[in-house]
Amino acid sequence: MRVPTLRYALLPLFAALALTACHSKDDPSQPGGSTPESAVQSSVELIKSGDFNGLWKHALPPADYATLRTDWATQQKMQPPVTDQDRARFNDTMQQLTGPDAENKLYAELQPKLAMMESKYKDQIPVLISVGEAMMKNAVAQSKSVTAEQKTQVNAALDVLGPWAQQAPWFDAAKAKQTVSIAVDTARKLDLKSADQLRAMDFDTTMTKYAIGYAGLKQLLVNYGLSVDDTLDSIKVTELENSNGHARVKIDYTLLGKPLSSESKLVQVDNRWYSEDMVDNVRQAHQRLSQPASAASAPAVAATSAPFSPVASGTSALAPASAGAGSAPTKD
Numbered sequence: 001m002r003v004p005t006l007r008y009a010l011l012p013l014f015a016a017l018a019l020t021a022c023h024s025k026d027d028p029s030q031p032g033g034s035t036p037e038s039a040v041q042s043s044v045e046l047i048k049s050g051d052f053n054g055l056w057k058h059a060l061p062p063a064d065y066a067t068l069r070t071d072w073a074t075q076q077k078m079q080p081p082v083t084d085q086d087r088a089r090f091n092d093t094m095q096q097l098t099g100p101d102a103e104n105k106l107y108a109e110l111q112p113k114l115a116m117m118e119s120k121y122k123d124q125i126p127v128l129i130s131v132g133e134a135m136m137k138n139a140v141a142q143s144k145s146v147t148a149e150q151k152t153q154v155n156a157a158l159d160v161l162g163p164w165a166q167q168a169p170w171f172d173a174a175k176a177k178q179t180v181s182i183a184v185d186t187a188r189k190l191d192l193k194s195a196d197q198l199r200a201m202d203f204d205t206t207m208t209k210y211a212i213g214y215a216g217l218k219q220l221l222v223n224y225g226l227s228v229d230d231t232l233d234s235i236k237v238t239e240l241e242n243s244n245g246h247a248r249v250k251i252d253y254t255l256l257g258k259p260l261s262s263e264s265k266l267v268q269v270d271n272r273w274y275s276e277d278m279v280d281n282v283r284q285a286h287q288r289l290s291q292p293a294s295a296a297s298a299p300a301v302a303a304t305s306a307p308f309s310p311v312a313s314g315t316s317a318l319a320p321a322s323a324g325a326g327s328a329p330t331k332d
Contacts, residue, residue, distance in 0.1 A: 029054060031062050032272025036247035037237040039266055039273040048232045050211035053204060059278050061269045068282055071289050072203050082195045090195035097187035107180045111173065118171035126166040133162040153262040160258045161226075168224045178223050186216030231255050247273065 026038040028046050033039025039059075046055040057065050096106065121128075140146060140154050169175055189212045192198055201209065218228045234254040241248040245268040252261045265276040 028058055031058060031060070031065070032269065032274050034272070036239055036242060036249050036266040036273045039275070040237045040249055040251065040264060041235070043275070044232055044235050048229055050214045052210050052214075053207035056207075059275055060282060061272070061274060061279065064279060064282055067286055069203050071286055074289065076199070079199065082199050087195045090192075090198070094187065094192060097184055103181050103184045106184065107177050110176060110180060114171055114173060114176055122171060125170065129162060129165045133158055133165075149263060153260075156260050157255060160255045160260065164226060164256050168226075170224070175223055179220055182216055182219045182223065186212060186219075189216075226256065246276070 026033050026035075026042050028042040028051075033042055043055060043059055046052075046058055056068060060068060096102065099105070137155055137158060140151050143151075146154070190209055192209075221228060231253055234252075236252045238250045238252070239247060240250050240263070247266045247268070249264050249266065250261055251264060252259065254260070266273045267276040267279055268274075269279070
């Protein structure tokens with residue numbers, strides 16, 4: 001009798017543990033998160049996998065996501081027509097990247113230039129990067145769309161990336177050859193046949209192409225010592241505040257071995273949690289797009305102007321720029 005008694009006595013404990021395990025991880029394919037922490041963590045998983053369509057679908061309330069797609073198509077139609085010059089430039093670039101023996105041909109052209117650039121610019125690289133870093137910080141400081149808190153977070157990340165960029169082996173021949181190989185492989189996987197095809201791609205196709213380009217970019221960065229995946233894997237999310245349908249979380253992460261942190265605000269819509277910055281940004285962009293042509297002469301930021309600074313400001317940096325009004329935030 002002792003064993004059955006113990007087993008039944010432990011059943012509530014096992015059930016509680018199982019329930020906790022079920023709720024500790026959301027399904028990233030579903031809109032929003034069941035908690036603020038899970039909403040951010042699922043977005044991080046989608047960023048790591050390069051599933052940008054899934055990211056928009058998860059990060060936006062369903063009504064906003066639907067309007068995002070519609071507005072994206074509208075913005076595509078507003079783009080200027082493809083010119084013969086555009087076509088010629090595109091064809092020349094893709095021929096170099098995807099033609100027969102492209103990797104060896106490109107590296108043969110690059111190798112003597114690499115040696116020349118090393119002898120001419122090696123000592124100037126730290127100064128040039130420092131100047132570039134200062135310009136980026138100044139641009140961030142002058143930006144009216146970035147909060148003071150986000151500016152602090154971006155500057156902290158730049159303080160880590162600057163020294164890395166100054167010391168990276170940009171002129172190393174073996175790494176340069178690997179970079180060419182990655183670029184050629186990525187271009188072939190993109191399988192873009194013409195500038196007209198590029199302009200005519202729908203939302204889903206564009207997101208798929210973005211995923212391919214993003215994977216190539218991550219490989220390039222790893223080649224020079226910066227792993228985006230390592231940074232994403234290091235993210236820890238902690239809830240700081242949660243009341244009246246609004247929450248604030250802390251995002252701790254490691255960038256190039258340096259511990260950093262940022263904060264992200266979330267809003268509750270129909271009992272699911274979403275990035276407040278992303279929701280606000282896409283709704284504001286939709287409002288701008290809906291204004292009369294005379295008032296909206298300055299084009300809104302494209303929905304696919306991707307992002308990518310997830311570690312600097314949570315997932316808010318991934319805000320597309322066309323989305324519609326969704327449900328109002330619920331109140332607890």
